[in-house]
Amino acid sequence: MSACRVLDELSRELAPELRALAELEARRGLVRSDLLGVGCLPPRLAQAQAELLVVHVSEVSAVLASAARLALRGPSLPEEEHEALRERCLEARHLLALDGLTPGEGVARALDALAVERRAAWPTALELASLAVALRPSSRARAALALALAASGDWRPASAVALAALSRPRSAAVRRRWLARLCLWLERLGDHDRAALLRAA
Amino acid sequence: MASTSKTAESECDSPTVEASQACPEKRASRASARALLAGATPREVLARLIAGDPLELRARVASGLASEALFLDPDRAFLRTAAHVARFAPRYRGQPELDAWLDARVQAALRELAEEEREQSAHGRAAPTALAELAGKLKLEPAALARACVALNGCERLERRAFRALVIEAREIDVAARELGSTPSETGRAARRALEAALAALGQGSAE
Numbered sequence: 001m002s003a004c005r006v007l008d009e010l011s012r013e014l015a016p017e018l019r020a021l022a023e024l025e026a027r028r029g030l031v032r033s034d035l036l037g038v039g040c041l042p043p044r045l046a047q048a049q050a051e052l053l054v055v056h057v058s059e060v061s062a063v064l065a066s067a068a069r070l071a072l073r074g075p076s077l078p079e080e081e082h083e084a085l086r087e088r089c090l091e092a093r094h095l096l097a098l099d100g101l102t103p104g105e106g107v108a109r110a111l112d113a114l115a116v117e118r119r120a121a122w123p124t125a126l127e128l129a130s131l132a133v134a135l136r137p138s139s140r141a142r143a144a145l146a147l148a149l150a151a152s153g154d155w156r157p158a159s160a161v162a163l164a165a166l167s168r169p170r171s172a173a174v175r176r177r178w179l180a181r182l183c184l185w186l187e188r189l190g191d192h193d194r195a196a197l198l199r200a201a
Numbered sequence: 202m203a204s205t206s207k208t209a210e211s212e213c214d215s216p217t218v219e220a221s222q223a224c225p226e227k228r229a230s231r232a233s234a235r236a237l238l239a240g241a242t243p244r245e246v247l248a249r250l251i252a253g254d255p256l257e258l259r260a261r262v263a264s265g266l267a268s269e270a271l272f273l274d275p276d277r278a279f280l281r282t283a284a285h286v287a288r289f290a291p292r293y294r295g296q297p298e299l300d301a302w303l304d305a306r307v308q309a310a311l312r313e314l315a316e317e318e319r320e321q322s323a324h325g326r327a328a329p330t331a332l333a334e335l336a337g338k339l340k341l342e343p344a345a346l347a348r349a350c351v352a353l354n355g356c357e358r359l360e361r362r363a364f365r366a367l368v369i370e371a372r373e374i375d376v377a378a379r380e381l382g383s384t385p386s387e388t389g390r391a392a393r394r395a396l397e398a399a400l401a402a403l404g405q406g407s408a409e
Contacts, residue, residue: 051284052287052288054281055284055287055288059288098242099243139316168355
């Protein structure tokens, strides 16, 4: 059986998990904005501000994804990395407010928790990664979600995230990384044959 | 990558000139560039940046698109870059040099935009209107052309650059290979892989 056929089969078998991921990724509107709706902006400025909104949202998603990856490393963190994340978080909150953007409740709560000094106050890695993906389903956010799911032993949804990532046009290096993760999680599910087939591809 | 204004300051562009020894015009221009980025909200900085393009971001974006051989709408890439510069301006403290910092912002904006278009294409969302005219000239559906661009942008850098040199610019393979630091056969193979990815994406719509 070819690797493509294996991926097709897995897509069918993991359809419920893929649907749940698509629903999570479609959960936009987590940031309320008056950035786009103030008076009658000249069209050029309105276009530029629409791009700024995307950049703000992307950065918040990136902060949450980074926090999720850090959270996966355990209860204590290197001081320097923790402080850098805290600063990034405070900056994101400050600049959102300056530009009249209000994060949705879940995102605001997560940013508040990440801005405090105690690591114990953080949401779980899975919560952080889910918020990151819902804000913007970037490679970074998807990777954080897949790893958080895998760390919780949720191999099927983790495999679904890998499959979704593999369905996008990718460079060979990125495909290899996702394939390696998928193989590992298939093995955890006891699916050694298909894991071996994909590994050999 | 494009640097500051080419008018009347060509001798200032020498890469051997250290920042501390730069000519007075360039120092003044850097100071005014930094003033543009300071003391305002991202939204206000953005308005300054798109009014007359004082940091010459459009030229930097054009240069970034060419050097990375990315197939993106240049105007959207310019606006996204301006938004990036505006959002991250508070982090800029004078290091690295402004040119290097701006170029890094261009790269980040282009990567982000390419990834976003990949996601939109995966969800079958509408093709950028900027492609409509080009698609018409090529007798292709705009959505098909958008899929091909996304596929090309997902290729390795060497593949994209080889495709651009050999297919778009119709360069001699030996010349292109030299410029890419590769061999003619690897350059040809890389361009072919990119072409196959683009053709597969063009064919997707009709296969569905």
